[in-house]
Amino acid sequence: MAAVKLSKDIVRSFVNSFDTFLFDCDGVLWAGSKIINRAIETVNYLKESGKQIFYVTNNSTKTRSQYLEKLTKLGFNAEENEIATSGYLVASYLQSINFKQTAYLIGSKGFAEELENHGIKHTQIGPDVMTIEMQYYVNGKIEMEEDVGAVVIGFDEYLSYPKILKAANHLANPDCLFLASNADETFPMEIPLVVPGTGVMVRAVETASLRTAKVFGKPSVAMFEAISKKCKIDPKRTLMIGDRCNTDISFGKNCQLTTLLVLTGVTSLKQLEQYKNNEQPLLIPDFYTDSLGDLLDLLEQ
Numbered sequence: 001m002a003a004v005k006l007s008k009d010i011v012r013s014f015v016n017s018f019d020t021f022l023f024d025c026d027g028v029l030w031a032g033s034k035i036i037n038r039a040i041e042t043v044n045y046l047k048e049s050g051k052q053i054f055y056v057t058n059n060s061t062k063t064r065s066q067y068l069e070k071l072t073k074l075g076f077n078a079e080e081n082e083i084a085t086s087g088y089l090v091a092s093y094l095q096s097i098n099f100k101q102t103a104y105l106i107g108s109k110g111f112a113e114e115l116e117n118h119g120i121k122h123t124q125i126g127p128d129v130m131t132i133e134m135q136y137y138v139n140g141k142i143e144m145e146e147d148v149g150a151v152v153i154g155f156d157e158y159l160s161y162p163k164i165l166k167a168a169n170h171l172a173n174p175d176c177l178f179l180a181s182n183a184d185e186t187f188p189m190e191i192p193l194v195v196p197g198t199g200v201m202v203r204a205v206e207t208a209s210l211r212t213a214k215v216f217g218k219p220s221v222a223m224f225e226a227i228s229k230k231c232k233i234d235p236k237r238t239l240m241i242g243d244r245c246n247t248d249i250s251f252g253k254n255c256q257l258t259t260l261l262v263l264t265g266v267t268s269l270k271q272l273e274q275y276k277n278n279e280q281p282l283l284i285p286d287f288y289t290d291s292l293g294d295l296l297d298l299l300e301q
Ligand SMILES: [Mg+2]
Pocket: 024, 025, 026, 027, 028, 188, 242, 243, 244, 265
């Protein structure tokens, strides 16, 4: 099975075989607050060489313009139309279907802003906590928001029982849409700490509502469809670079792209070996390397 380690001998023809590079961000360009060594130089070098660049992130906690600000501040030569976030995809989708009702939002400030940028009304974000005992809460008058036509889920550090309960009850209406930015289990961290991700929030509401969310982030092809609508992209000459096999690499495979795994984020070499042993082809990248900066290091050797 594939997963070829990038080497000096193949790197030049490897880079030449692509016109478009898709970068996951967290775990590829940075991990937590730490910038991956030479990641900035590598991306800028590819762009200066005339390659088409896209940043494709499942993170919905920032708007596209906030992402641009972050990338620019760090030194990436980026433009807003090169950025696709899962929150942006959900907001664009609701706009494209002319959604006029209110979205019940389990999400962050950045996601809320992205919805507003697309003219989508949403419920309030922030804490919604139990103030009385459960039996009184569920038998009392729960203040349900009105005119909700969609439940929208992104990362929400204030996820709570009342939020899950309200979302599930809105979803009892079969006409209510159920959309999620992504289903990532955890966040990549530079320290060994399990930090639960949006998938936890999606699963909680799915379980209570007995419904399945339409997920826009990777590995769904929605992200590729969105960027290929705007620019001409040949999947055969496109490389997807990511740190997580069950999102980034599966996404690349689902879109018929070539895939490169970097080992600076979620998936470890040990895990990759397990995927190979279990013969899980959707999780096995075509190529892998320790870190994104290797691309430039190997080209310079
Ligand atoms: Mg990542």
